[in-house]
Amino acid sequence: MSIKGKDIRNIAVIGHSGEGKTSVCEAILFNGKSTDRLGKVTEGNTVTDYDEQEIARKMSISLASAYTIWDGVKINLLDVPGFYDFEGEENEALRAAGGALIVTSASGSLSVGAEKAIDKCLKNKKPMVLFINGMDKENADYAGTVAALKDKYAGKIAPIQIPLMEGNKMIGYINALKEKAYRFSEEGLKEIPIPDNMRATMEEMQASLSETAAENDDALLDKYFGEGELTKEEIIHGIRKGIYNVNTIPVMAGSALQNRGIINLMDEIVKYMPSAEERGEILASLVDKDELVGITSKDDAPFAAQVFKTVVDPFVGKLNIMKVFRGTLKSGATVYNATTGKTERINQIYLLKGKKQEAVSELTSGDIGAVNKLTATNTGDTLCDEGMKVRFDPIHFPRPVLSMAIYAEKKGDEDKIFQGLNKLAEEDYTFTVTKNPETGEMLISGQGETHLDVINKKLKAKFNVSALLKTPKIAYRETIRKTVEAEGKHKKQSGGHGQYGHCKVRFEPFDGEFEFAEEVVGGSVPKQYIPAVEKGLIECLPHGVLADYPVTGLRAVLYDGSYHDVDSSEMAFKLAAALAFKEGLKNAKPVLLEPIMRLKIAIPEAYLGDIMGDMNKRRGRILGIDMLEDLQIVNAEAPQAEIQKYATELRSMTQGRGKFMAELARYEEVPAPEAEKIIKARLAEKEQS
Numbered sequence: 001m002s003i004k005g006k007d008i009r010n011i012a013v014i015g016h017s018g019e020g021k022t023s024v025c026e027a028i029l030f031n032g033k034s035t036d037r038l039g040k041v042t043e044g045n046t047v048t049d050y051d052e053q054e055i056a057r058k059m060s061i062s063l064a065s066a067y068t069i070w071d072g073v074k075i076n077l078l079d080v081p082g083f084y085d086f087e088g089e090e091n092e093a094l095r096a097a098g099g100a101l102i103v104t105s106a107s108g109s110l111s112v113g114a115e116k117a118i119d120k121c122l123k124n125k126k127p128m129v130l131f132i133n134g135m136d137k138e139n140a141d142y143a144g145t146v147a148a149l150k151d152k153y154a155g156k157i158a159p160i161q162i163p164l165m166e167g168n169k170m171i172g173y174i175n176a177l178k179e180k181a182y183r184f185s186e187e188g189l190k191e192i193p194i195p196d197n198m199r200a201t202m203e204e205m206q207a208s209l210s211e212t213a214a215e216n217d218d219a220l221l222d223k224y225f226g227e228g229e230l231t232k233e234e235i236i237h238g239i240r241k242g243i244y245n246v247n248t249i250p251v252m253a254g255s256a257l258q259n260r261g262i263i264n265l266m267d268e269i270v271k272y273m274p275s276a277e278e279r280g281e282i283l284a285s286l287v288d289k290d291e292l293v294g295i296t297s298k299d300d301a302p303f304a305a306q307v308f309k310t311v312v313d314p315f316v317g318k319l320n321i322m323k324v325f326r327g328t329l330k331s332g333a334t335v336y337n338a339t340t341g342k343t344e345r346i347n348q349i350y351l352l353k354g355k356k357q358e359a360v361s362e363l364t365s366g367d368i369g370a371v372n373k374l375t376a377t378n379t380g381d382t383l384c385d386e387g388m389k390v391r392f393d394p395i396h397f398p399r400p401v402l403s404m405a406i407y408a409e410k411k412g413d414e415d416k417i418f419q420g421l422n423k424l425a426e427e428d429y430t431f432t433v434t435k436n437p438e439t440g441e442m443l444i445s446g447q448g449e450t451h452l453d454v455i456n457k458k459l460k461a462k463f464n465v466s467a468l469l470k471t472p473k474i475a476y477r478e479t480i481r482k483t484v485e486a487e488g489k490h491k492k493q494s495g496g497h498g499q500y501g502h503c504k505v506r507f508e509p510f511d512g513e514f515e516f517a518e519e520v521v522g523g524s525v526p527k528q529y530i531p532a533v534e535k536g537l538i539e540c541l542p543h544g545v546l547a548d549y550p551v552t553g554l555r556a557v558l559y560d561g562s563y564h565d566v567d568s569s570e571m572a573f574k575l576a577a578a579l580a581f582k583e584g585l586k587n588a589k590p591v592l593l594e595p596i597m598r599l600k601i602a603i604p605e606a607y608l609g610d611i612m613g614d615m616n617k618r619r620g621r622i623l624g625i626d627m628l629e630d631l632q633i634v635n636a637e638a639p640q641a642e643i644q645k646y647a648t649e650l651r652s653m654t655q656g657r658g659k660f661m662a663e664l665a666r667y668e669e670v671p672a673p674e675a676e677k678i679i680k681a682r683l684a685e686k687e688q689s
Contacts, residue, residue, distance in 0.1 A: 003074050005277035005297040005366030009269055010076045010323070012097035012126075014090055016113025017082035019105040020133040022049050022060055023256035024265075025079045031263055032068025032075070034353060038259060047354040048079035052461055053454055061454050062427075063089040063309050065321055065352040065368060073270045076368045082113045084656050085451035088397045088430035089309075092379070094120065095395050096308045096323035096368055098279045099127040099243075101269070105134045106253065108144030110152055112656045118153065118249070127243045127274055129250050131265055135163060135170035136255035142170070146251060158212045158239065159251040161264065162201055170253065170260060174198060176205040177232055184260045206235075212248055213238020236271070244274050276366025282325055284382070287338050287389035295325050295390065297365045302388035303327030303335065305363075308395060310379045310427045314462050318426065320377050321352065321370045322363075325392070327385065329363040329371075338391035339381040347373045379429055397429045399661060400445035401647040404452050405473065406433075407442075409466035418442070420463035424455060431455060438475035438550060448647050474641050475595060476678060477667055478544030479553035480588035483508045488580030490572050500564035501572030503533050507584040510555035514541060518558040525561040525573070532570035533558050536577030545585045546592055547682035552667070553593075556581075592675040594639050598665040601634040601650065603658040608632050610653050618642035619671075637665055 013021045026046045030038045039046040044055035048064035060081035067076045078093040080086075094100070100121050104114035114130075121128045132145050142163050149157045164172040164181065172183035174194055179202070181194045194202065213235040214224035220238045224230055230238070242248025250272060254261015281294030284304065295304055309321040329335070333346045350357040350370045363369040377383065380394045406421075408414045421433045421444065431446035446452045452469060459465055485506045492499040503525060516534045518525075525533065537556050544551045561576070599620075603611055611634055612622055620638030627633070643662065650658040670678065 002362060002364055003367065004299065004364065006275045007072060008074045008076065008276040008366045009273050010078070010096060010098045010276055010366070010368060011269060011273065012078045012080055012090070012093035012100045013103060014080045014093070014100050014117040014120075015082055015103040016105070016111035016117075017059060017084075019082065019103050019111065019113070020256045021082060021103045022046050022079055024101070024103050024131060024133060024262065025066065025077050027256045027259045027262040028070075028075065028077060028266055029066055029068050029353070030259065031266060032070045034066065034068040040257070047356075048077070050355040053457055059083060061086060062311075063093050064354055065309075065370075066354050067351060067368075070266045071270050073275075074367070075266070075269060078368075083450060084651060085446070085448035085454075086430075087447065088428065090117075090120070091396055091398075092308045094124055094126060095306065097126065098276055098366075099129070099273045101265075102128055102130045102249075103133050103256075104130065104145065106132050106137065106140040106142050106145050107134075108141030108148065110145070110148040115152065116657075122246060125246050127246055129243070129252070129265075129268060129273060130157075131261075132251065132253040133256050135253050136258045136260065138168050140168055140170070142253055149249075149251065153249065155215075156247065156249050157251055158209060158242070158248050159205065160209065160239070160268065161252050161261075162198060162205060163253050164195070164198070170255065173253070173261065173264065174202055175264070176202050176209060177235060179206075182264075184258075189263060209235050209239065212242060216242035216245065216247055240272050243272050244278070279366075282392065284325075284390040284392050287391055293390060295392075298326055299328050299365045301326045301365070302385035303329055303333075304382065304384045304388070304390050304392075305329060306392045306395075307377055307379055307381045307383065312423050312427045312462075314423070317372055318374065319350075319357075319370050319372050320374050320379075320381075321368070322383065323368050324363050324365050326365050328365065329369075329383075331361050334386070335383045336386040336389055337377055337381055338384050338389050339394075340376050342376045343386065344374045344377055344383065346371055378426055395429075398447060398659075400430065400432055400447065401660065401662075402448055402452065402645070403443045403445040403472055404469040405439075405441040405471070406444045406456070407468045407470060409468055413465050413467075414442075416463065416465040417459060417467050420459045420465055421455070423463070424458055428455070436472070436475060439473040441472055443472055444469070448651070449645075471644060476547070476549045476670070476682075477552045477593040478546050478549045478585075478590055479551065479593055479669075480507060480509055480585060480590055482587075482589040484584050484588040485559075486580045486584030486587070488576040488578065488583065490575040490579060493567075498564070498567035499569065499572040499575075500567035501529070501532075501561075501569070501574070501576035502563065503561035503573060503576045503580055504559055505533070505537070505577065505580040505584060506557040506559055507581075507588050508555040508557065510553050513552050513554075514538070515555045516558075517555065520558060520560065524563075525558065526563055526568075529563065529568065529570060529573040530558060532573040533561075533577040536574035537581055539574070540578050540581040544590065545582060546590050547679040548686060549592070549682070551585070592670040592678060593667040594641060594670045596637050596665045596668050597640050597643060597662040599634070599636045599638060599643070599660055599662045601636065601658060601660040602628065602631045603634065603654055604630070605632050607654045607658060608634070611650075611658070614649075614653060639668075639670075640664075 162174040163170045182189045214221045304326040305322045305324040307320045311319045382391045490501045623635040
């Protein structure tokens with residue numbers, strides 16, 4: 001099947017978690033006859049939630065692609081998880097999509113996820129249509145939901161249908177533009193007369209739609225002011241233009257579970273949402289000239305596509321899902337990867353319906369499909385014609401905000417875990433795996449506790465290796481606050497050759513990590529043994545005297561000592577230096593240091609007081625507050641020990657609206673009561689091991 005860009009609609013289905021995005025996709029696929037039954041999330045049999053964990057959790061955790069044909073138009077659906085931890089999946093989908101279908105519940109309010117989705121589409125200039133789902137529920141509040149949307153996005157919200165309600169349930173709708181009413185029935189939609197008590201509401205909506213259409217087109221505006229009305233065709237043209245320019249967000253309603261209002265939604269997607277051919281230019285860089293060029297959708301132009309999602313399966317291999325922005329991709333072709341500089345041979349091309357792969361011979365401009373067995377291609381990479389090398393901007397992924405230490409459940413499985421995580425990192429760019437050189441722990445960092453738990457369970461499911469997630473150890477350090485002199489003497493006599501090393505060292509607080517100096521006079525310590533003293537001290541630095549944490553901020557000055565002509569050796573002076581180190585540091589007022597993190601916390605102003613109060617409880621300090629668009633950026637510092645679960649707690653405090661970034665600022669002394677607890681816990685841990 002080869003289809004032209006004018007007949008393709010690429011739609012990212014986004015919004016708050018649990019409000020029915022997957023169910024809407026399921027109903028669209030069923031109505032388009034892409035499936036022969038209407039699956040349910042609760043029963044684990046939907047097309048786009050096919051992963052074991054998605055079925056078990058009854059929620060989407062990965063972007064999934066599926067398509068259907070409706071009225072001669074191919075609708076490519078990208079079903080996106082709504083949970084905060086999977087924001088990276090939304091960024092991938094919006095790179096490929098020409099528009100978004102935002103699903104929200106009929107709760108009478110605006111959910112955080114819907115608000116964030118609308119804001120992201122406005123920022124990225126993605127046309128959108130809004131579907132109010134769950135109109136079959138007892139407490140459904142269509143009017144309240146529309147009012148909440150209009151309150152937040154004044155002038156942009158354009159309801160284009162009027163639900164017909166019986167009690168609290170939607171039993172049909174009026175299409176204001178067609179001036180027709182429909183009732184849901186077992187056989188499908190049934191046209192009915194427009195109820196008399198709804199005519200005034202319909203006329204009011206028609207007037208509102210005329211006004212919206214006129215605002216989006218100067219010629220229509222002149223006519224509207226001159227004649228006071230527009231034709232149906234003119235209204236549709238004006239609204240379509242408003243959607244294209246992201247000035248108008250049409251609103252529809254229904255129930256995905258009952259498959260009510262979905263056919264109307266599909267009709268409007270085909271009618272109003274821009275085709276792949278109509279989408280504006282996407283910018284790319286010319287590889288050889290470092291110039292920007294506009295890429296438009298044409299089948300007969302040089303090929304250019306971007307991989308926006310990668311799926312890794314230990315049995316099937318790697319599948320790269322891509323959007324063709326220009327040209328046609330054919331099986332057997334050789335393409336250039338402008339990101340890596342390598343060429344790739346295209347084996348089999350697939351269209352996807354969830355986990356089902358349909359082999360095709362080509363993928364035309366504007367379409368979405370997948371290719372397997374590419375050796376050097378990953379998410380974000382640009383594939384293009386070798387004769388016209390272009391590169392698209394990389395896809396933005398949020399930085400990890402929560403770290404956990406990962407341990408093998410079974411000793412000896414560490415390598416298997418590391419290999420498995422590296423494979424999973426190919427399909428998910430929002431987590432990282434690093435080793436903390438100070439604590440020795442392997443750290444897995446991601447977007448939240450659910451995200452890391454999902455990765456851990458994927459390790460078990462895909463690579464058959466069990467791992468444990470633990471709160472990471474804090475990389476504390478030790479230093480001294482007082483200058484002291486200490487003596488170390490290593491003397492051993494056991495017949496024959498003995499051992500003798502003797503040094504006197506002054507230990508001083510130092511504004512750096514470590515410095516060694518010598519002030520030996522009169523050869524009391526021969527020159528050849530001085531490096532051994534330095535080496536002995538350096539070898540002691542990883543083990544402080546308080547709680548065995550690394551020592552920093554130390555200057556050691558060798559100023560005296562003695563030696564034996566026969567029994568002295570490098571080893572003896574190294575051991576003598578170690579004795580001086582232990583004795584000296586105990587008397588030099590040793591203290592514990594902790595890492596202090598610098599934070600940037602982005603929140604709506606309403607949460608400012610809560611965030612500042614909470615930061616004080618975490619032994620933090622506020623450095624200042626900046627404004628960025630409609631957000632407050634709180635600059636703060638806090639001990640790492642106090643913000644290990646901050647990602648989860650910030651979401652809870654701000655209903656998911658807050659974000660933060662943290663980086664190491666410096667080390668500071670731990671307050672005495674806290675230090676006592678840390679030292680006690682560390683010594684107990686050492687005894688157990």
